[in-house]
Amino acid sequence: MSDLNTQAVARYKNNFLKEVEERVEDGHWVKMCMQCGVCAGSCPLGPAWQHSPQKIFMMIRAGKREEVLSSDSMWMCTSCYNCIVRCPRKLPITHIMHGLANYAHRLDMAPKGQPTREIARLFWNNLVKTGRVNELKFSLAMYFKDGVVQGVKNAMAMQGIGLGLMKAKRLNPMEIVGGHTCKGKADIQKIVAKAREIEDRRRGLA
Amino acid sequence: MAKKQYAFYPGCSSQKGASAANFLTSLQVMTQKLDIQLNEIPDWNCCGASIGYGEGGELPRLVINARNLAIAEKELPGQDMVSGCPACWLATRETHERLAEHSSLLAETNEALREAGLNLNNTVRARHMTEVLIEDIGWEGMKAPVIKPLEGLKIAGYVGCQTNRPFGIAGESFENPKYLDKMIETVGADAVKYDQKVTCCGGALAFSEPEKSQKQIRDIVESAYDSGADMIVTPCQLCQANVEIYQSEINKKQGTKFSMPVVYYTQLMSIAYGGSAAEAGLNGQLIKADKLEKIAGK
Numbered sequence: 001m002s003d004l005n006t007q008a009v010a011r012y013k014n015n016f017l018k019e020v021e022e023r024v025e026d027g028h029w030v031k032m033c034m035q036c037g038v039c040a041g042s043c044p045l046g047p048a049w050q051h052s053p054q055k056i057f058m059m060i061r062a063g064k065r066e067e068v069l070s071s072d073s074m075w076m077c078t079s080c081y082n083c084i085v086r087c088p089r090k091l092p093i094t095h096i097m098h099g100l101a102n103y104a105h106r107l108d109m110a111p112k113g114q115p116t117r118e119i120a121r122l123f124w125n126n127l128v129k130t131g132r133v134n135e136l137k138f139s140l141a142m143y144f145k146d147g148v149v150q151g152v153k154n155a156m157a158m159q160g161i162g163l164g165l166m167k168a169k170r171l172n173p174m175e176i177v178g179g180h181t182c183k184g185k186a187d188i189q190k191i192v193a194k195a196r197e198i199e200d201r202r203r204g205l206a
Numbered sequence: 207m208a209k210k211q212y213a214f215y216p217g218c219s220s221q222k223g224a225s226a227a228n229f230l231t232s233l234q235v236m237t238q239k240l241d242i243q244l245n246e247i248p249d250w251n252c253c254g255a256s257i258g259y260g261e262g263g264e265l266p267r268l269v270i271n272a273r274n275l276a277i278a279e280k281e282l283p284g285q286d287m288v289s290g291c292p293a294c295w296l297a298t299r300e301t302h303e304r305l306a307e308h309s310s311l312l313a314e315t316n317e318a319l320r321e322a323g324l325n326l327n328n329t330v331r332a333r334h335m336t337e338v339l340i341e342d343i344g345w346e347g348m349k350a351p352v353i354k355p356l357e358g359l360k361i362a363g364y365v366g367c368q369t370n371r372p373f374g375i376a377g378e379s380f381e382n383p384k385y386l387d388k389m390i391e392t393v394g395a396d397a398v399k400y401d402q403k404v405t406c407c408g409g410a411l412a413f414s415e416p417e418k419s420q421k422q423i424r425d426i427v428e429s430a431y432d433s434g435a436d437m438i439v440t441p442c443q444l445c446q447a448n449v450e451i452y453q454s455e456i457n458k459k460q461g462t463k464f465s466m467p468v469v470y471y472t473q474l475m476s477i478a479y480g481g482s483a484a485e486a487g488l489n490g491q492l493i494k495a496d497k498l499e500k501i502a503g504k
Contacts, residue, residue, distance in 0.1 A: 025264040044406040048418050076415070079256035080406035081371035085380045094372070098259035105260055115414035120260025123410075127258070127270075131251040133218040135225055142413055161451055161492075165225065168490045172223030180221050183249050184273075187322035191273060192266045194318040199265035202314075 002108040004205060009065075011204070016065040023203045025099030029091045033057040039083035039093050049073040053083060053093050056100070069109035074101035075116040106205065118145050128192055131182025136175040210342055213282040213330065214244035215274060215298065217291035218252050219443045226291070226443035228473075228490025233290055233335070235476040235485045239351040240343055245285065247278045253297035256368070257410040268311065269318045271301035276319055276326040290335045290472070292368035292442045298332035299373055336441050336471070337375055340385055348392050351479045354504065355394025359497055361474070362400040362435035363387045364426060366445040370404055380404070389471050390439060393478035402429040407448040416455075423452050427466050436497050437467040439474055446470060450492050467495035477502045 012019040020027040033054065040052030051059065051073045059068050074097045083093040101117070104110040110117050122141045127133050143158070144151030155162075165171035172179075182188060200206040219226040220233075237244055251274060254267045262270075275298065278287050289295040305312040305328050316325055339348055363386035371380055378385055381404065387397035405426055408419025426449055430438050440446050450468040457464055469491065476486035483502040488495055 025259075044408070044422055045411070045415070045418055048415070075260075076411070076418075078367075078406050078409040078411050078419075080367040080409065082367075082406070084372045099264070102259050102261075102263045106263075116257070116411060117260060119410065119414045120257045123255065123257050124261035127218075127252040127254065131249075132221070133252050133255070135219070139413075160454065164454075164492045165451070168228070168492055169223060170225045170227055170490055175223065180218070180224075182251050184251070184322060187324075188251055188270065188273065190321040191269050191318045191324075192262075194321045195265040195269040195314070196263065198314050198317060199263055 005107040005109060008107060014063050016063045016068070017061050019065075020060050020100070020103075023205070024096065024103045026092045026095040027099060029096060030057050030060050032089050032091055034089055036088060038086050038088065042082040042086050043076075044078055044080055044082070045076040049076040053097060056097075066109070068100070069104040069107060070111060071104075072111050072114060074098070074104065075110070075114050077101070118142075128189060129185070130179070131185045131188045132180045134175050134179040136171060136173070136179070140176075209241050209243040210338075211243045211245060211285055212288040212333075212338065213278040213285040214246045215250055215278075215287055215289040215294055216246065217289060217294040217443070219291060219447075225447050228487025229290060229443060229446070229470050231485065231487035231490070232470060232472040232476045232481075235481040236472045236479065239475075239479040239481075240339075240347065242338070242343070244288070245282050247274055247287070248281055249277065250274050253294045255293045255297070255410065258297075265311070265314060265318070267297070268301050268304065269315050271298050272305065272315045272319060272326050273322065273324060274298065275302060275328070275330050275332070276324040279327060279330050280324075286331045286333050286338075288333050288335055288338050290443075292334065292366070293444065295332060295334040296368050296373065302328060302330065302332050334369060334375075334441075336369065336385065336389075339389075340375060345388070345392060348389070348475070352393055353480045354478055354501055356474060356478055356498070356501055357394050359395040359501070360398050360434055360436045361390045361395045362430040362433055362438045363390055363397050363403055364400070364430075364438045364440045364445060364449070364468075365403050366440055366442045367404070367406050367409070369441045386439070386441065386471065390474065393474050395474065398430075398433040398435045400429060400433050400435065402426045407445045409444060409448075412448045412452065416452075419448065420452055420456050420459075423449055424456055424460070424462070427453060427456075427464050430466055431464075435466070437469055437495055439469050439471055441471055453493065465493055467491060467493045467498070469495050469498065473498070
């Protein structure tokens, strides 16, 4: 267990709802769910997940901490916002799912090697480095996240598409050495670090 | 008439050599014909897109968007911010609204921005390019520069998710928005009845969950064929990329013979307004939009 997780368990004991309300983005909305299931029926990745948002919200109230934080459901969110616009009680479901994903990731309770968790980490690190996303480096990092052998296989499988994009001038091979960048990238790193420090302090994670 | 001016946020995918570079090409022609002046926000940064939450959390995500808003507020005073990319628009508008609603979040944001010598009063409205067209230019205004109506073209208007939800265009429904169809008709083409117009393409999960996303993409393309469309048109960079790029993968794996062009509304307008195929960025298509190129060459 990560230190942050041990501390959270000690602090909130069996009150997982309180933990979510205090520490998860828009977590204070969870108790408003009336279990109608519209979100479950609206999600494009509905057949793929372990638990629907509706179930996740009830599990939070039932104190099923470990099952919720290690669920793959939050990582199946495509950010289509169907659930948000259809929820009859106007819960910001997409934001809550994003918040739960982030919290589970911070506590290192999220499923190991979960592919969306991995690309989320790669994407954020990519953008914080230069201020702008480098699509080539991001794609290569994704192909090679499971090692060199798998990476070469992945890259070969996507070779046709890559060459097509280069020909159409929608992928620049020179991005590997430099690429687009912000002049204020050091500033961006500073404001991101400061924001995390402030947020961690507010949520008791510091 | 004086040009309408906006603080322009292009976004990462529209940069030179990036996946939606041809969107920006066509946007330039379209805005020029409509007397719109786009002033690029100096040194803008990435919005965090729809996958930024995993590692980024809430406040870091808000502050990177607040940086763009703060620069626009200072350097391009009085101008609305406009983005062509739904993810950029969504992230920026969400930031603007959350900071307007919660003064404590605005205070925290400014504490972080001070590290870069910036401050945000949160006065800048974040808008999407289609909003600007509909609300500021108007339907008559969009129609006026048409010199090559796209007659005979049958087009499936694919709105997708983030241009439509959670904010959408004022007055439109989430389940069946009509504005894209109306834009297609405005430039003289036929908008076919298309039942997957707000279906998700899988978004960023096209990378991490390719099979699940390709199932979505298959529905989107198949439905365009079923409705007799010559091509799909979309306002979204990620929709365009996913729905066009992965057709060859789906063909390989599932034996389909998809070859459905996917273009931006800006490309339709550029051609209808008299732009060349190159000016409309049609050389950026992986699946050539032959019928549109033919009209451009007339």
